[in-house]
Amino acid sequence: MRTASVGVFKVATTGPGDVSGLMAMIGSGAIDPATILAILGKTEGNGGVNDFTREYAVAALCTALASELGLSPEAVEQRIAFVMSGGTEGVLSPHITVFTRREAERPAGMSGKRLSIGMAHTRDFLPEEIGRSAQIMETARAVSAAMADAGIIDPADVHFVQIKCPLLTSDRVEAANARGSKTATTSAYSSMAYSRGASALGVAVALGEIDSDVHDDDVLRRYDLFSSVASTSSGIELMHNVIIVLGNSASSASDFEIGHAVMNDAIDAPAVVSALNSVGLGVGLGVAPRATEGREFVNIFAKAEASPDGSVRGFRHTMLEDTDISSTRHARAAVGGLIAGLAGTGAVYVSGGAEHQGPAGGGPVAAIARLS
Structure with missing residues (x-):
């Protein structure tokens, strides 16, 4: 049976313009640049409207890969899905995760579903469509297209949907x-939340987590409506949504597997443990992941959110009231520290702003393991 094999490579970076680690892996033959489908990264900016480390990182990657692929940097950006999440507060460490996909035969003895990845784009949005039903429904259609690209039929096999979405500027x-x-x-800053929220609701519609009867007024109001696998990040560098679907497929020949859980709040350590256990990584509170049955920890992807009611388990927090540091930066630092302690590394992907991404104050958390 002809199918695809997905590879996952985590590469540390010394700054948003650092491509040396990726180029070294390409030079050694570990990564074939022609097979790169998506790159997710954490950059050390502020994660806000004026966080240009995201655009800088994408430009550096596109320029470096252009010569390898024989394309212009602009063509590279169209070919590969780049999602840069700004903000490495606390112990979070800047890094990129590279996803590759190539055709391969599924070995006769391979059992179970393995990691699969698909990509799709929406059309460009008008500014007045951002954060509204047009963005929701276009995103839902693109998620379905990305599932088909990944060879995933059952929505239950989708474990993480990463989206890069636009924001509003004064212009x-x-x-x-x-x-x-x-x-x-x-407000440019508020538009980030609207765009993230509408995009997440689009994922929920596509996967049947909510019905399609969702309206403009539901965005940032009906927090009972959410997706348990959506992760959305806003950026100034685009006007459409880039969708990356990660899940498991019986037709995949990958050496990797993905699983997920849902954090109910910012200190939900058992949910992180559950996500790690879902891919066969033996872990308990205070114990870093250990390989079981030949499995190796690769990375965790999670969303972080300051609870909108201003409390966590009955105790007040001040994340929403701090005028010096935005609540998304507080949330990334808090959740990043929690996950890093359980994962045994700060090189984990934690993105702030989880509107309609998991229950209010919580968020999805997905783990990838390599099967050796």
């Missing part, structure tokens, strides 16, 4: 006003 708001249209918000 974009003005462009909408000039057409006689109003945007969901005039």
Whole structure:
């Protein structure tokens, strides 16, 4: 049976422009650049509207890969899905995770479902569509397309959907006003949450986690509506959504497997343990992942959120009231520290802003293991 094999490589970076680790792996033959499908990264910016480390990192990667692929940097950006999440507060460590995909025969003795990956793009959005039902429904269609690209049929086999989505700027708001249209918000920072939330609801619609009867007014209001596998990040560098679906497929010949759990709040350590255990990694509270049955820890991907009611398990927190540091930075640091302690490394992917991504104040957490 002809199918695909997915590879996963975690590479440390010394800064948003550092591509040396990736190029060394390409030079050694560990990674064939022609097979790179997606790159997810953590950069050390502030994660806000003016976090240009994301764009810098993508530009550096595209320039480096252009010569390897014989393409222009612009063509590389169209070919590969780049998702850079800004903010490495606390013990979080800057790094990239490279996903490759190539055709391969599934070995006759291989059993079970293995890691599969698919990618899709929405059309460009008008500024007034960001954070509204148009973004929700277009995202839902793109998620279905990415599932098909990954060869995943059952929504239950989808364990993480990473989306890069746009945000509003003053110029974009003005462009909408000039057409006689109003945007969901005039605040660039608030628009990040609207875009993340609408994108996550699109995932929930596509996977049947909620029905399609969702409206503009539900975004950032109906927190009972959410996806348990969506992870969305806003950026200034695009006007469409880039969707990466990660799951397991019986047709995959990958050496990797993915599983997930849902954190109910920012200190839900058992959920992180559950995610690690779901891919066969023996772990308990205070114990770093250990290989079991020939399995090796690769990475964790999670969302972090300051509980909108201002408390965690009955005790007040001040993340939403701190005018010096944004709540998303607090959340990344808190959840990043929790996950790093359980994973045994700070090189984990923790993204802030989990609107409609898991229950309010919580978020999805997915783990990838290598089967040797």
